[in-house]
Amino acid sequence: MKKLAKVIAVCCAAMLSLSMFGACLTEDDSGIKLNPNKETINVSMFVGGFGAEYMKKIINTWNEEHQDSKYQFNIGREHQDTAATAEEKINSGVVEADIYVNDDPGIYGLVNGGKLLNLGEVWDSSSDGISFRERLREADAKLFEEICTGKDGKIYAMPWTQGVTGMLYDRDFFEEEGWLLEDSTTKNGLTKGTDGIEGTFDDGLPQTMGEFKSLCEEISDGFWPFIVSDIVNPTNECIDAVMARYLGVESFITSYTLDGNYTDPATGEVTKITPKDGWKFNSINVGLKKAFEFLEDFLYNGDYRDVDEVGIDHIAQGEKFLFSHEFTRIAMFFDGCWWLNEKSAAFASDVQRHGAKWSADNRDIRFMPIPAYEGATDSLQGKSVFVTNNVGTIFAVKSDDEEKNAEIIKFLKNLVTDRSLKEFIKTTNCMTSFKCTLSEDELSKLTPYARSVYEMMNSDSVVFVHPAIYKQKSLFYTSISVPYYRYGITYNNVLYTNIYKTVVEQKRCTFNEYYTELCNRYDEQSWQTIYDALVF
Amino acid sequence: MKYKYKKQALSLGQKEKRLGLMKEKVQTYLFIAVVLAWPIVQFLVFWLYTNIQSIMLAFAKVDVDLNMTFNGLNNFKAAFADFFSKEDISLRRAFINSFTRYFATNIVTYTIPIIFGFIIFKKLPLSGIARYCVMLPSIISSMMTSLVFEQLVHSLPKLFAGLGIVVPDMLIDPAYSFQTMTFYAMWTGCTSCAIMYPNMFNSVDSQLHEAAEIDGCTMLKELWHVYIPCIWPTITTFVVTGFSSILSSPGVLFAFYGDQAPYETATYGYMVFVKSKFGGPTQYGYTAALSLMGVIIVYPLTLLIKYLMEKGDRINAS
Incomplete structure (x- = not known):
């Protein structure tokens, strides 16, 4: 027995040593090919749901095409720091990289700190016949430019990723069970959806809460309408989505800033809210009441989800959703647009066990806009509203080497080209804040999910609201x-x-x-x- | 008669010997200085500086741009106001929870390790199993232990549902979360003591054991009258150092609940930690004041505990 214990102890020690040794290996495992004779411009990369794979591909392509340049690019560091952490480090003299790719828009201090490179040239650039500003959605361009501009009027950052969140549903499952709303007058036999246009991503989906309720009742007869993560739960995003759709964008922004106009959707009465009388906002905000009704009637309704599923984060939630075809099938879940990028291992496992039918290329899972309650604002009639949980930004630290600064500008311009943006879509199945045009052939190679996201981004009937940016404009979150x-x-x-x-x-x-x-x-x-x- | 000692000229060999001794002394002191330099620097920076700064912060106001200004006793006033607030009892409850958990936990974490340690020391039957059981939580990473425990507790409702028994999720249900976390603290708190006690019992003079045997002592009497008094100073150290952190230690609550522990479960140290971590720089002064208040309360109590423990020393008490 003692000998056995000794053997087990030696084996454990050996495993521990090997794992420590493995962690100390110094080879460049960033996946980027580097030339030891060139000066490296480092990118500090936030690695969350979107990953860093797309940036590695873009950088490798750039380095290959610019062999004659004295500079090369590399991902110097992968992290999950906020822009505030980057700001602290930069202000205290710890400059870890030349370019920072962040996941949030909290860059107010940075753009006014005097240490960043002026990106005005990037904003004024064009590629593939489209200007930088034209690539941004019209409704968002001014807002994004505002947060990237310093008090001196110069632009020191650019928007990048967009963390769209929403209700995702298994369209194959819906089609199998006949849950899509039908309309015999249309070519595809489905209703035209909120946008009133046939053949778009919202065909056959419920447009009113009454229809959504009927849908959930139908699903709950044998299946689970929802699965909800309790660790990373979507309560706030759901409240925002329902409130924004009900009140309209202006009143929704006022709910964050407490400094603007609030319009009652029912009466059209406009109330001016200021920080001094912000206390009364909640009591007049009828959108908040509707949001709580949604939480109670739908998202956290014990009849619509398995309440025993506890201790699951958003990744486990997505996996349970994907694997639910083995058990009691789940129809919908709430997550961010990056969900598919995080689930590659889950898809691979499902394919291995149940066949290619369950791969990401063959499963049609899409965003479903949350329908509007009766009496919702007319300003968003025919529109679907989605909430972004964050808007990523990119900035660069100004160098004394003007040649290096020029190279950084060129690289950032390259990010906002069709080629780089398409690389982002292909790798992550999501879109950045910038539009690009895909050919039919390119679209056909995307997963059904990515195709639907592309359609949403390019649709004039989709409105995105950005609470993370509204918070940056609000004293209540910053000062x-x-x-x-x-x-x-x-x-x-x-x-x-x-x-x-x-x-x-x-x-x-x-x-x-x-x-x-x-x-x-x-x-x-x-x-x-x-x-x-x-x-x- | 005074004697004068003539300075005698040193021979070459004697000179060399003296130089060698001096060199050795210098090297010894240099070695000690180098070895102690890093711990001293660490002490100065990570203990002295941070504690001085914490005390200063308790009297300061920090704004959103991290500018510090003198704030007098306003932070303490705010802390008192929150502590005695009728609107929000969570801080008061956390204070009580800290003491409740300490006493409930330590009754177990001081007695069980002594008993287990004695069983292991005496090599009684099942001492091998006892050794593994108490050592397991300290071998496995605390993160793993907490994850496993969390998943086990979450799965109990489903496990028992199959038997037709309704069992709540004892981490989530506020009626049980405090007791569950106290049990976890008891279980994981036993390990370090249980490792040390057998070694401490080994250091007790074997003649005392022989004398006890001759006097016909049972094992329990031997433990109570011989071994515990001998290791009483060590027990005192454990009790006193454990008590001193009663209001400062956040425990493992953050690993289980993040910043959202139910108020029935939260301790004072946890509340201070969460407020300082998530409240932002503007809360630094307030949380420093809360911390300092805890120190002011605990310090005299710690001295009292130390006095009582030293009084209870049957061998060395005067």
Whole structure:
């Protein structure tokens, strides 16, 4: 027995040593071919759902085509830091890279910090006959330019990725079960959807909450309509999506900034909200009420999801959704546009066990716009609304070497070309903030999911709202010296800030009670503490 | 009569010997200085500087641009106001939880390791199994232990549902989360002591054991009257150092709940940690004041505990 224990101990020690040795191997495993004789311009890469593979391909192509250049590009560091962390490091003299690819728009301090390279030339560039600004969606171009521009009027950053989130549904499953809404007058036999155009991504999908309710009831007879991650739950994104669709974009932005106009969708009455009287916003915001109704009636309805599925993050959620055809099938789940890029291993496993039918190329999973409640704003009539959980940005640190700066500008211009943008789509199955045009042949090579995302990005009937950017424009998220919780309530003498934890997980109150407390949280007197804490 | 000692001229050999001794001394001191340099620098930077800065922060106001200004006692006023607030009892509850968890946990984590350690030391039947059981949580990474425990607790409702028994998810249900985390703290807290106690029992003079045997002591009496008094100073050290961190240690709550632990489960140290990590720079002064308040409360209590433990020393107490 002692000998056996010794053998086991030696084996464990050997495994531990080998794994430590493996981690210390110094070969360049970034996948980018480098020339030891060239000066390297490093890219600090946020690696989340979109990964870094697409950038490696773009860099390899660039390096191959610019053999004569004295510079080459490389991904110097992969991380999950925010722009705020990059700002801290740069301001304290720790410059880890020349170009930073981030996942968030929190760059206000950076664009006003005087250390970044002026990217005005990139913004004024054109490629493939389309200007940089024309590649941005018209509704978003001004907003993106605003956050990238410093107080001196110069542009120091550019938008990049766009973390579109929403309800994803298994269209194959819907077609098999006959859940798509039919219309005998159309060629494909399906309703035209919210945009009223036949042959688009929203054909056959519910347009009203009544239709959505009927759909969920039908699905729940034998299957699960939803699976919801409790670790990375989509509560806030769902609230935003329902609220934005109900109120319209302007009122939705006001819900973040508490400084703008709020228009009641039912009456058309316009109320001016200022930071000083922000306390009354929740009580007049009918979109918030609808959002809570959606959470209670749909997303967290115990009849529509398996409540015993706990301890699952968004990745496990997606895997369970994909594998659900082996058990009780699940129809929909809420995630970000990068979900397919994160699930390559899951798809491979499914194919290995059940055949090629279950590969990403053969499964049609798409975004479903959340329908509008009755009485929603007319300003978004015929539009589908999606929320982005983040807008990625790129900036570069100014170098004393003007030649290097010029090379960086050229590289960034190259990112906003059809070729690079197509590489992004092919690799990640998502789109950046920039539009590009794919040929029919190129489209046919994409997964059905990527094709639907491409269609959404190029559709005039799709509206994206960007809470992450609205927060950057709001004093309540950037310049306040006391904690401010958008959904914080005091219930039974305890402060709660997380709706999901409070209502669904710990069952301390109902959604209706949470909503009531939210509306009554502040009065004019108690709001003064918040107002006084704002730094104007 | 005074004697004068004449300075005698040193021979070459004596000179060389003296030089050699000096060189050896210099080398010895140099070696000690080099060995101690890094720990001293670490102490100065990571203990002295950070604690001084924490104390200063308690009296400062930090704005969104990280500018510090003197804020008098306002942070303490805010901390007191929150502690005694009628609107939000979570901080008060966390304070009570800290003490409750400490006493509940340590009754177990001080007695069980002693008993297990004695079983292992005496090589009683099943001592091998006892050794593995108590050592397992310290061999496996704490992250793995917490992950496994978390998944096990999450799966219990489904496991028991098959038997027709309704079992709540004891990590999520606020009625059970405190007890569950206390149990986890007990289980993982036993290990280090259980490793050390057999070694400490080994250091006890064997003549005492023989004398006890001759006097006809049972094993339990031997443990109580011989071994525990002998290792009492070590037990005192464990108790005193454990008590001193009662309000500062966040425990493992963050690994299980992130920043959203139910208030029934949160401890004072956890609340301070979460507020400082997620509250941003504007909360630094307030959380530093909360921390300092904890120190002011715990320090005299720690001295009292130390006094009582030293009084209870049956061998060395005066």
